[in-house]
Amino acid sequence: MIHNKKLRIGILGGGQLGAMLIRSAIDYGFEISVLDKDVNAPAARYTNSFTLGDPENYDDVVAFGAQCDIVTIEKEAVSTKALKYLQDKGVQIHPSPELLATIQDKQEQKEFLKLHNIPVVPYVPVASKDELYGHTSRLPACLKMRRNGYDGKGVMMLHSEKDIENAFDGPAILEQKVKIKQEISVIVARGEDGAIEYYEPTLMVFDPEKHLLDFQICPASLDFEITNQAYAIAIKIATKMSLVGIMAIEMFITDDNKLLVNEIAPRPHNSGHHTIEACATSQYEQLIRAITGIPLGDTRLNCKAGLVNLIETGKRLDLSAIMNRPAIHLHYYGKQNSKPGRKIGHITITEPNIEGVIAQIAAIKNILN
């Protein structure tokens, strides 16, 4: 580890995940560059090296990456072709362009997992909307665009044949509706030397009506067997994908206690926000360590943690009542012109026990509503 060297890390994407990554880059004194389409992106204000450009545009990424020693991502929608070119020119790209290409395509992602005997939600590929009419016996099912879906975009439930009319057209996968009792996420980190560290599972609780995250708790308090299976899956995926960086693996726990991988995000993830306050090494610092060759850090939870999102309502946000509480940590993203319904921040809770976390979550939700 040569740390006297001036090292420039480029981040594709300038959202709040990028801003939180800069927070950790400051701890190591690294130079940071950010590429984003929006000059007002949250991370843009925390670097002296912001480039206005599209992370999905080949030329923009090549020009941006050429000035960096290492390039990483805070969103999956990036030009992997440009990253491959940069890699060939000697720029370190973490995670690799190949890994990103596999993740970007939901069908390829699933096929990769199946190939390695990792349990996934059963699915069929569909090339177009018309093809859906041949799968009516599979409904109700979840239709996901193969590419460019995020935060609920490119995902819809088809309850019955009449929903097909409003379905999006184009390459997609149709996933069986499985009966699940819980959703969890495991964040795993892998260094260039193959060393692996992972974080305790986070329980993600969704609002059944709004289909938005209601709150998160870590640890998820799962039984020993399921926890170990989740770790084994995370380690296997990180290894088989030759990950260098971090990766969130979202999994379903079915009614009959089986784990199924839902989605993979090879970057900092909202299910790991609490690691900033609750773990010795946050997911953001872990990413910095992994991509710069610094030994991976201690992932242990120092306390129990919870998370509640702040959603734009269009009304003035008065957080005084929340900020007066002990053991809460605000992360406000400072987004410009955010539309109602968008995530504009989150509040992390740290408490000695889970009961305390649950009580704080309830109190915060009561203040926000």
Place this chain on the structure above:
Amino acid sequence: MIHNKKLRIGILGGGQLGAMLIRSAIDYGFEISVLDKDVNAPAARYTNSFTLGDPENYDDVVAFGAQCDIVTIEKEAVSTKALKYLQDKGVQIHPSPELLATIQDKQEQKEFLKLHNIPVVPYVPVASKDELYGHTSRLPACLKMRRNGYDGKGVMMLHSEKDIENAFDGPAILEQKVKIKQEISVIVARGEDGAIEYYEPTLMVFDPEKHLLDFQICPASLDFEITNQAYAIAIKIATKMSLVGIMAIEMFITDDNKLLVNEIAPRPHNSGHHTIEACATSQYEQLIRAITGIPLGDTRLNCKAGLVNLIETGKRLDLSAIMNRPAIHLHYYGKQNSKPGRKIGHITITEPNIEGVIAQIAAIKNILN
């Protein structure tokens, strides 16, 4: 607390304290501007609004501050006259220009403390080098320039009359050499509403030969009486100075168990670096809260903490052996062209008990030496 408003905080000085302050500004999504004489200053790279200029220059500070909603400092050597002008124009200046002017002049600082019956190291003012010859009976004593001393600069021991020859000339104070057994620091925060929070005392242990900080431990494990006296002094100073922001109060504990205030720094301070990892609210976040009108945060220690500085040696720094250890946290400032002997980073240790902290400090010092 209106938090949807776009708020720009200006920081006078772009050193590592400024960079760590930006780390906390990210949590609140605030816009940050930095003024420093050096375009390569550590904080300069973490803002899209860096101004090259001298925080001690009237015109530079006025031009810089005019674009900010709030101006704060990360070093004391700033133009208070410019800050007064900005304050009159409606820019919020925290801490106030008056407080800064009092602190900048060591004699005024001492007179202020004496006026409020706060115990200080006994001293006499001296106008010039020549005057020192009239105080030879007071030697050995410590000579401190009234203005612009920092990190050992502007401070020297006069052991006997023959040292006067090499003493600096100009307004100074001559402090009695007191027999001390310990040096501590208490960091206190005060909001605009007068609310006060303070952190547990930090024990600062100096190398008797190099006159540099050897290590720090928090809490200082003082007896109940002394601890309460230290808090009472901190509260009184913050109140009497109408502080809005944070302040480190360095104190001596004399051989006969008396507290004497040594120096005051009305800004984030190295004695509070550990609050980033060890406290619910770091000194940096606390400063952001205090100056933006957010209720002050929880200052409790979640664990015991230690700190070892990283000093430039001119040799390549290999931190692998340290980074492999659990419960250590690197802060590397990324300074350009730092001279041997200068502070280039620090390592914070967090452990469940003081014995663990002491063991880690010894292990880290062994690796560094």
